[in-house]
Amino acid sequence: MTAEALREFDDTTLPNGSRGWTSFVDWLCAQTDSAESDWLELKSEIDPHAPTGLGKIVKFILGAANRDPEVAGRHLSGHALLVLGIQQGHRAGVPSVEDHILEQRMHKFLGHEGPGWDTVRLPGQDGKELLILIVNPPKQGDRPYPCRADGVGVATGDIYVRAKSQTRKATAADHDMLYRRGLPVSSPTELPSISVELTSPLSTYTHDEGAVDSAVSGFESALLYDLPSEVVARKEAAERHRVQVKNLRNSGGSLAGLELFKGQDTFGLFGLADTRAQLAALRPIAFPEIPTVRSMSAIAAKAQAFSHIEEDRSEDQFRSQVSDYIETLREALADCPDLVVRQVATKFEVLVSNTSDEPLEDLTVVLHIEGPIETLTHLSAGRARREEDMPLAPRTWGPRPRPKFDVTSFSNYRGVQPFTPAAPHVPGPNSATARTTGSVTLTLELASLRSREKVPIHGDEILIVRDSYVRTLHGTWEARARNLKGVLSGKITLAVSDPVDITDDLVGALEASRQEGILVVPSKDTA
Secondary structure (H helix, E strand, O other): OOHHHHHOOOOOOOOOHHHHHHHHHHHHHOOOHHHOEOOEEEEOOOOOOOHHHHHHHHHHHHHHHOOOHHHHOOOHHHOEEEEEOEEOOEEOOEOOOOHHHHHHHHHHHHOOOOOOEEEEEEEOOOOOEEEEEEEOOOOOOOOOOEOOOOEOOEOOOOEEEEEOOEEEEOOHHHHHHHHHHHOOOOOOOOOOOEEEEEOOOOEOEEOOHHHHHHHHHHHHHHHHOOOHHHHHHHHHHHHHHHHHHHHHHHHOOOOHHHHHHOOOOHHHHOOOHHHHHHHHHHOOOOOOOHHHHHHHHHHHHHHHHHHEEOOOOOHHHHHHHHHHHHHHHHHHHHHHHHHHHHHHOOOOEEEEEEOOOOOEEEEEEEEEEOOOEEEEEOOOHHHHHHHOEOOOOOOOOOOEEOOOOOHHHHHHOOOOOOOOOOOOOOOOOEEEEEEEOOOEEEEEEEEEEOOOOEEEEEOOEEEEEOOOOOOEEEEEEEEEOOOOOOOEEEEEEEEOOOOEEOHHHHHHHHHHHHHHOEOOOOOOOOO
């Protein structure tokens, strides 16, 4: 059984079928004695035929049957299991015994109206069997189950209770609990019923750190690309390649050493695509007189000088700016994945359904989800632009256009935004809020829920699972209404979908942040 499968054992219901019980035993074999609890006890060396072994079986059955129904109901739908034959992580087994023989021997201890139980058997070693005894769930109205005969480890008249990982004689507090449990079940007025369902996806989010690191390195290379020293280096590399090819051809040598460039555009490879295009354009053109060309060049140079500002930074200054930008960007990367998730993930939605004929007024539903789950506030593109600053890339190398004076353009400078009064938040008739405290609590408020009506409630938060191995989470909910005398409650099981890869969105947002100074995931329509 894989480690992932071990973590996925669902202790809310009994295993189902031979495969389910086999997987459960595999899970037990990987556990220690610390796995024992009020619903589970493990015995390695025990003989069901011997008085000692029989006494231990009887004591567990009585103790499990005398549990508090509310506590017992938290696991295996209230059932309890005694597993005989697991020894040091292996299915050693115990001597086999037929159910009718076991029932005959335990009858004097349990009596005619004793607790209900059943068995499951799996193969052990050396002809032995793994014996699992299943004790029926206790329920409200059950009287205490005393031991009705003396035996090894048990005595007539004693009442035993299974508490945590031990079965012991009942204390005064246990007797109080059993008295309350034995009271007849009242027949209260039938309450209306509702169902609560999380309809939005529940996922973990991952990204390829190597791809993100490569993208940041690519930003650095792109910024340095037009530096004169970089241009000269590319031209020198291209010239060395041309000379190597020429020399090899003149000497009749092999070009095998240049296979790297086979089939590639040499100009394009070294960033000289524009040069290639210019050379190709020169061939068919009959140029005018040299003086005319010089005159036009001079005019173009003057026009360039009038409309542009020459680069005033040294290469060292520019490289320092690029280095500072890349360093700051890498420091900001730790917070970027969650900022991207806040933009691409779906806000949570809970569907509340009234499955009865009675309408409910001023309904409040509190849904509590246990496990490695958190909430993140969803960010629309507009909110991201206001809140999530990122380092700005330095201005690209080279001449830049002279700014045009435009009063309206002042609002485009970073840090200066037109003032827009914030609209006050007015809650609607239905609302949802979320709170994270190691688990998640969602509070849903509905003005009304008519009979047989289904209402989706949307929140402003995203639910995110932090453990990529988790595939199921469990929750509980309680509901109260102004016209409801009592509290409705229930349980909910949540399926966690496969991890969502946000690498492309993260790289795209980082690319956009170079010029925008904000981490905004590009729209799919414009990306």
